């Protein structure tokens with residue numbers, strides 16, 4: 001059983017402000033060497049108002065279930081909120097998830113600075129059945145800012161974990177808000193709240209581990225770490241995966257992709273399939289280098305830890 005604990009899905013362009021798509025297209029164009037227009041066209045083909053593209057991708061990669069996270073980026077740039085409300089985006093995402101009840105789970109997205117943030121949270125968890133709450137501080141707030149504390153209080157009461165992006169983000173959002181150190185205060189103030197840190201801080205993973213070692217309510221995934229393979233550093237990836245597992249403990253690692261539909265690399269590789277293959281079919285040369293994972297660790301990584309943290313059925 002493979003559970004992808006952190007993915008995204010977009011019914012249309014209106015689910016994010018235009019500046020986000022422009023930023024994503026130009027980053028992907030820079031990475032792939034293709035024109036920005038090509039990336040934008042490709043992106044338009046991956047909007048998925050039924051969830052069928054997501055399911056087809058999961059089938060192709062051999063993933064059984066996935067958590068679909070709504071990301072509220074509407075307040076990042078003043079005056080440039082999404083064309084449709086975040087309440088509506090959450091509702092529409094939940095509708096798509098419900099079309100595939102045996103494959104998809106829902107995670108509600110909300111910016112704690114919205115005046116009705118608590119209502120959105122409550123609707124997401126109590127009415128729409130969200131398994132986590134996706135929070136994106138890069139839009140301009142610190143995870144330990146008191147403005148978010150009422151949300152954490154509710155989540156801790158309900159036993160619903162919060163999910164943070166950690167590590168660098170594209171502009172005009174600010175990476176200073178996604179540094180792992182900013183999670184320390186909240187993790188200390190809410191010891192019973194499950195805090196799920198996606199990407200394990202990416203380049204800041206040592207700081208992420210330094211904090212997480214002392215805060216046992218922190219969980220991590222290594223989504224979007226595939227660049228190591230493509231840059232010819234495959235062995236370094238496995239070594240780091242092993243190291244993170246040792247430092248964090250195998251029970252606090254989740255498998256996730258951050259999948260948002262097909263992405264392009266310079267060689268036009270299929271990143272989703274490559275990522276799943278890299279972790280499910282560990283090459284012999286990794287074992288030959290003395291890097292191994294026990295059956296129990298892998299079962300935790302691929303499903304059991306997510307089932308426990310997110311209370312999945």
Ligand SMILES: [Zn+2]
Pocket residue numbers: 006007008165198258
């Ligand atoms: Zn993500």
